[in-house]
Amino acid sequence: MSNTSNLNAVELTVNGVPYPVAIETSRNLSGVLRDELGLTGTKEGCDDCECGACMVLLDGQPINSCSYLAVQAQGREITTVEGLAEGDDLHPLQRNILAAGGVQCGFCTPGMLMSATALLERNPDPSQDEIKIGLSGNLCRCTGYAKILDAVSNTAVELR
Amino acid sequence: MAITDLPEFVRADGPDKVTGSGRYTADMTLTGQLVAKFKYAGVPSARVTKLDVTAARAIPGVFAVLTQDDVPDVRYSYGIADRTLFVKDVVRFDGEVVAAVAAINDKIAQQALDAIVFEYDELPAVTDLEAAIADGSPLVHADLDAYEVTGDTPHYGNVGTHSSIEMGDVDAALASADHVISSRFLADASHATPIEPRSVIAQWEGERVTVWTSTQVPFDARAGVSETLEVPSNRVRIVAPHVGGGFGGKCGAHFEPHIAALAKAAKRPVKLVFSRWEEFVAPDRRRESMVIDVTTGVMNDGTIVARTGNILLDNGAYMADSSFFPQAAAMHVAGPYVIPNVKIDARLVYTNHQPSGSVRAPTAPQGCWAVESHTDEIAATIGMDALDFRRKNIVTTGSVGAVGQTYDEIGLDQCLEKAAASAGWGQELPEGEALGISVGWWPSFHAPAGAYAKMHGDGAVQIITGASECGTGSVMTLRMLAADELGIDETSIELIYQDTGAAPSGPGSSGSMTLFNHGRAVERASRQISDQLKELAATQLEANVDDIVLANGVASVAGTPSASVPIVELAGASEDGELLGSASTEALEWPEIVGSSCLGDQGFASWMAPQFSCHVARVRVDKDTGVTRVLEVHAAHDSGTIINPMAAHGQVEGGILMGIGQALTEGTQYDDSGRQRNAGLLEYKLQTIADAPKISTEFVEIYTPNAGPKGAKGLAEAPNVATCGAINNAIANAIGTRLNQLPMTAERVWNAIEGEVE
Numbered sequence: 052m053s054n055t056s057n058l059n060a061v062e063l064t065v066n067g068v069p070y071p072v073a074i075e076t077s078r079n080l081s082g083v084l085r086d087e088l089g090l091t092g093t094k095e096g097c098d099d100c101e102c103g104a105c106m107v108l109l110d111g112q113p114i115n116s117c118s119y120l121a122v123q124a125q126g127r128e129i130t131t132v133e134g135l136a137e138g139d140d141l142h143p144l145q146r147n148i149l150a151a152g153g154v155q156c157g158f159c160t161p162g163m164l165m166s167a168t169a170l171l172e173r174n175p176d177p178s179q180d181e182i183k184i185g186l187s188g189n190l191c192r193c194t195g196y197a198k199i200l201d202a203v204s205n206t207a208v209e210l211r
Numbered sequence: 212m213a214i215t216d217l218p219e220f221v222r223a224d225g226p227d228k229v230t231g232s233g234r235y236t237a238d239m240t241l242t243g244q245l246v247a248k249f250k251y252a253g254v255p256s257a258r259v260t261k262l263d264v265t266a267a268r269a270i271p272g273v274f275a276v277l278t279q280d281d282v283p284d285v286r287y288s289y290g291i292a293d294r295t296l297f298v299k300d301v302v303r304f305d306g307e308v309v310a311a312v313a314a315i316n317d318k319i320a321q322q323a324l325d326a327i328v329f330e331y332d333e334l335p336a337v338t339d340l341e342a343a344i345a346d347g348s349p350l351v352h353a354d355l356d357a358y359e360v361t362g363d364t365p366h367y368g369n370v371g372t373h374s375s376i377e378m379g380d381v382d383a384a385l386a387s388a389d390h391v392i393s394s395r396f397l398a399d400a401s402h403a404t405p406i407e408p409r410s411v412i413a414q415w416e417g418e419r420v421t422v423w424t425s426t427q428v429p430f431d432a433r434a435g436v437s438e439t440l441e442v443p444s445n446r447v448r449i450v451a452p453h454v455g456g457g458f459g460g461k462c463g464a465h466f467e468p469h470i471a472a473l474a475k476a477a478k479r480p481v482k483l484v485f486s487r488w489e490e491f492v493a494p495d496r497r498r499e500s501m502v503i504d505v506t507t508g509v510m511n512d513g514t515i516v517a518r519t520g521n522i523l524l525d526n527g528a529y530m531a532d533s534s535f536f537p538q539a540a541a542m543h544v545a546g547p548y549v550i551p552n553v554k555i556d557a558r559l560v561y562t563n564h565q566p567s568g569s570v571r572a573p574t575a576p577q578g579c580w581a582v583e584s585h586t587d588e589i590a591a592t593i594g595m596d597a598l599d600f601r602r603k604n605i606v607t608t609g610s611v612g613a614v615g616q617t618y619d620e621i622g623l624d625q626c627l628e629k630a631a632a633s634a635g636w637g638q639e640l641p642e643g644e645a646l647g648i649s650v651g652w653w654p655s656f657h658a659p660a661g662a663y664a665k666m667h668g669d670g671a672v673q674i675i676t677g678a679s680e681c682g683t684g685s686v687m688t689l690r691m692l693a694a695d696e697l698g699i700d701e702t703s704i705e706l707i708y709q710d711t712g713a714a715p716s717g718p719g720s721s722g723s724m725t726l727f728n729h730g731r732a733v734e735r736a737s738r739q740i741s742d743q744l745k746e747l748a749a750t751q752l753e754a755n756v757d758d759i760v761l762a763n764g765v766a767s768v769a770g771t772p773s774a775s776v777p778i779v780e781l782a783g784a785s786e787d788g789e790l791l792g793s794a795s796t797e798a799l800e801w802p803e804i805v806g807s808s809c810l811g812d813q814g815f816a817s818w819m820a821p822q823f824s825c826h827v828a829r830v831r832v833d834k835d836t837g838v839t840r841v842l843e844v845h846a847a848h849d850s851g852t853i854i855n856p857m858a859a860h861g862q863v864e865g866g867i868l869m870g871i872g873q874a875l876t877e878g879t880q881y882d883d884s885g886r887q888r889n890a891g892l893l894e895y896k897l898q899t900i901a902d903a904p905k906i907s908t909e910f911v912e913i914y915t916p917n918a919g920p921k922g923a924k925g926l927a928e929a930p931n932v933a934t935c936g937a938i939n940n941a942i943a944n945a946i947g948t949r950l951n952q953l954p955m956t957a958e959r960v961w962n963a964i965e966g967e968v969e
Contacts, residue, residue, distance in 0.1 A: 091238035092231015094455070096406045097487040101892035104406055132231035139214055145229040150218035152857040155865065156682030157228030158235065158407040158455025187901040190892070192406050192456050193682040195864030196900040 066134030103189035106162035132161035155193035255885030274477035290534025303528035306492035374811030379552030384517035388508030398577035399878035407455020435464020451709035491890035495566035520555035531568030535813035543578025572928035583936030622849035622911035647941025651933030654818035661715025664792035670779025677717030678729035684858025696737035698761025723925025739792030837961025866930025
């Protein structure tokens with residue numbers, strides 16, 4: 052940015068890693084994750100909380116990071132899709148969505164995975180309707196959703 | 212990352228996509244890149260009186276501002292070369308690009324847009340299809356006759372292409388019919404709406420440009436840059452990183468030329484990322500609105516004797532790739548039925564709307580919706596069950612269809628029976644619920660495509676293909692074909708794709724052509740390697756080459772499995788140290804047609820390897836609110852042999868859900884001047900997971916000669932054809948009256964229930 056006078060020095064903790072950054076107050080979290088931290092797994096599809104591609108977890112709660120100010124995330128734990136796998140081991144949701152065929156173009160997948168992660172954290176035994184409610188903020192144009200639903204169901208069973 | 216716990220069968224790009232490590236175009240950053248922004252006309256019809264970018268160019272941090280004066284004076288488009296990269300003198304739709312800016316950041320780019328002086332006199336806007344073809348209508352293109360025209364593209368006034376199907380004697384047949392049923396249908400425009408908004412990055416090195424872009428069709432994008440900027444095609448390299456969905460919306464050359472031109476002028480890499488609003492208003496790929504009049508003569512026993520049709524399609528302001536739409540729409544209004552006497556006229560009409568272009572099975576959902584609703588009306592008129600009426604009239608193996616084509620072995624009759632049985636056709640349902648049935652069809656298309664295959668000295672294999680992957684599954688299916696030829700595991704094959712600098716050309720991800728064409732090329736290129744492997748193995752094993760079998764990673768002698776050599780050891784033993792294959796598709800025979808004459812033949816007169824489908828929808832209509840919920844869709848498809856069941860089921864389920872959106876909620880609304888009123892995802896509502904019904908899919912696998920690999924047909928568009936019609940028929944069965952407008956929103960359903968006409 053050409054104008055440095057509005058910059059705030061903040062520390063963002065993403066996937067357990069602290070990132071000291073200087074950002075303008077007006078920057079949204081998805082933009083900072085992508086452009087400043089290089090964590091481009093979080094996608095931007097509408098910039099208006101309509102598509103869910105930018106979903107990340109803030110202290111475990113799913114939020115549309117396109118419409119959340121990055122400076123507000125200081126002191127809170129941010130989790131993105133890059134933080135789901137442990138080392139080379141995929142999160143069961145990641146493995147099951149691949150096995151079920153729930154990934155096509157993949158653009159909605161990171162947001163979908165984050166919403167599903169939050170859902171299973173707060174409700175380890177969700178009904179089909181509860182899964183649908185939990186993922187209804189994430190638009191997918193490719194799959195028809197059935198295989199995504201299967202993946203979340205299968206994961207809930209596996210994790211119990 | 213070295214993922215170790217993958218499921219047995221996954222798409223090759225899957226690990227990238229679930230971990231976030233996969234890069235889409237908007238995820239890329241080049242050192243020194245500038246931000247691109249477009250100045251849009253913001254008015255649907257106007258004559259430009261002043262365009263001055265002097266002040267914008269003077270802003271510090273602005274590196275380039277371009278208008279039509281700064282690029283070659285080239286008119287382009289398929290069929291009729293009717294447009295320029297930027298507005299030239301006349302604005303013809305509100306999302307038309309007036310100027311493009313490259314600046315050091317977003318804010319300065321926006322300041323530059325604001326500093327552009329753009330003045331105009333508004334002209335009357337052409338927005339109504341019937342008014343547009345009436346005498347005295349203002350002309351969208353006053354100079355239409357001066358444009359370069361290719362192909363059989365009859366055009367006049369505001370008509371861009373006029374196509375017709377004519378067979379037999381409809382007047383005599385209608386006069387002899389026991390019943391003559393006429394219907395009128397109106398379909399709103401809709402959108403492809405991939406979740407990834409498009410992005411383009413361009414960088415020049417000397418006289419060569421590389422463009423990274425979210426395109427479905429890298430070779431069309433290359434052709435577009437080459438043609439409009441007058442750069443030889445061998446100096447244009449198009450690379451598509453992962454592509455976040457397309458559905459036709461990312462076909463054609465869209466903004467690659469604009470960004471390449473900006474990067475050249477700015478002498479810096481330039482990046483464009485669309486907002487969702489831009490994704491709605493600017494691309495020349497929108498699903499066209501239609502007015503469909505259809506009349507059918509039928510005998511008391513249910514025999515269809517004649518059909519006439521008159522179709523108007525909204526072309527919007529420019530041709531894009533729409534010149535074939537009238538002929539395709541006419542085919543859908545004829546339908547997959549045996550009808551001896553047919554006369555259908557279809558006209559593609561210029562208006563001051565956003566241009567129409569290929570969106571997943573262009574013209575088919577609307578055309579099929581209309582004719583399948585009409586089909587139920589016919590059946591009701593003669594008191595025949597909708598399923599029985601279709602049983603009597605659909606095309607089957609050996610039939611001569613309504614367009615004069617004789618069909619080889621086809622499975623529409625089996626699709627009809629399977630879908631109806633799966634849905635429990637004829638069962639009693641609770642109040643407010645009903646079933647509706649629709650059949651659909653869509654062609655497969657031959658197109659030239661090439662592939663290279665390489666087996667390296669260490670036995671590792673690369674397949675280099677012009678195919679694209681925007682979610683369709685080509686990264687799975689093409690590897691499966693190569694693995695089958697080579698006798699090795701598909702996971703040991705790497706696919707190099709979406710890079711015009713590496714691969715031979717092809718249609719990319721359009722027209723359901725990936726497996727059908729790129730698949731044949733991959734199969735043939737791989738076979739060249741397997742032939743060499745067999746020669747090498749025959750020499751090593753001192754056997755006859757015809758006896759060598761490649762399977763499970765081993766070359767062995769048939770009947771003597773102990774005489775074998777690992778395939779990975781063979782390539783390194785060859786004289787060249789590696790094995791190379793290079794092949795293109797062989798041309799397929801176009802089916803003959805008899806007794807049918809076509810005006811404006813755009814290649815749709817007969818359908819190669821036609822795909823057939825039947826969808827049965829179960830709906831529940833809330834009669835107090837008009838809200839329709841689709842509870843179940845039962846689908847059966849004849850797409851020939853199914854190579855990759857995971858991808859095939861995914862395409863059918865996704866296509867059906869897109870169809871449900873088009874049926875119930877997706878419709879573009881325009882104000883009187885031609886501006887879009889609902890260019891956002893809150894106002895233009897896609898289906899969510901909460902809306903998604905249970906979908907059951909069955910495939911009628913018929914080996915189809917003169918088709919794709921192993922008897923496969925195309926697949927990805929066909930699931931989007933029949934759903935809207937099935938839903939309308941189900942709604943009609945539930946509420947006792949029929950809608951004739953698409954989408955069938957809650958308001959329209961409620962109006963129909965209340966007997967009010969919109």
